[in-house]
Amino acid sequence: MTRISAPETGMGEHIDWALLRADMAAGMGALSEAVYSNSKLPVREREAARWTIALINDCAVCQDTRARDGEAAGADEGFYGEIATWQTSGALTDRERLAAEFAQRFALDHLAMDDGFWARLHRAFADDELSDLTICCGMFLGMGRTLAVVGVRAPDERILV
Numbered sequence: 354m355t356r357i358s359a360p361e362t363g364m365g366e367h368i369d370w371a372l373l374r375a376d377m378a379a380g381m382g383a384l385s386e387a388v389y390s391n392s393k394l395p396v397r398e399r400e401a402a403r404w405t406i407a408l409i410n411d412c413a414v415c416q417d418t419r420a421r422d423g424e425a426a427g428a429d430e431g432f433y434g435e436i437a438t439w440q441t442s443g444a445l446t447d448r449e450r451l452a453a454e455f456a457q458r459f460a461l462d463h464l465a466m467d468d469g470f471w472a473r474l475h476r477a478f479a480d481d482e483l484s485d486l487t488i489c490c491g492m493f494l495g496m497g498r499t500l501a502v503v504g505v506r507a508p509d510e511r512i513l514v
Contacts (some may be wrong), residue, residue: 367414367505367512381496388492389457393487394452396426401449402456402486403493404436409460417507434483439456448477452486457475459490 357370364372369376392399400420420428428464435442439453451474458465474483 361432365508367500367508382449384492392485392489394482396420396423397428397432398449398452399489400428400450401436401439404433405439405453405456406435406460406490406493406497408465410497410501412501413507414500414512415497417431418512421513429474451477455486456490460478460494
């Protein structure tokens with residue numbers, strides 16, 4: 354049960370509570386749809402950022418969510434285990450590690466994103482990819498933190514995005 358009581362709609366508690374403010378919930382849904390439908394980042398890089406923030410937020414819904422095309426892209430359960438230890442993982446690419454590092458700094462210490470860090474990012478990513486990563490992390494952090502604060506449990510069926 355979430356910390357905000359709402360009538361059951363059959364869509365799940367991860368949605369029900371927000372429908373108390375349907376116009377705002379529609380905006381949240383639109384942002385989520387925009388990120389998952391329009392991100393040009395490879396799935397594993399996007400998921401490295403998303404999963405890092407899911408762990409930081411301790412969001413049950415986010416931790417139970419998987420990329421719809423993740424298995425085909427090599428984002429299997431072993432991959433998610435590697436993200437948890439991205440700093441030392443030898444199974445991740447440099448860009449995947451950088452995506453996880455960006456997400457961690459974004460969520461925990463955005464002021465630590467100094468010129469040296471941005472120089473490393475620019476050596477690995479084009480500007481449009483960095484825009485993509487930044488928008489994704491904004492959505493991941495905001496939505497995941499929101500679900501964790503409200504106390505939303507993971508749905509009975511895994512969410513695929």
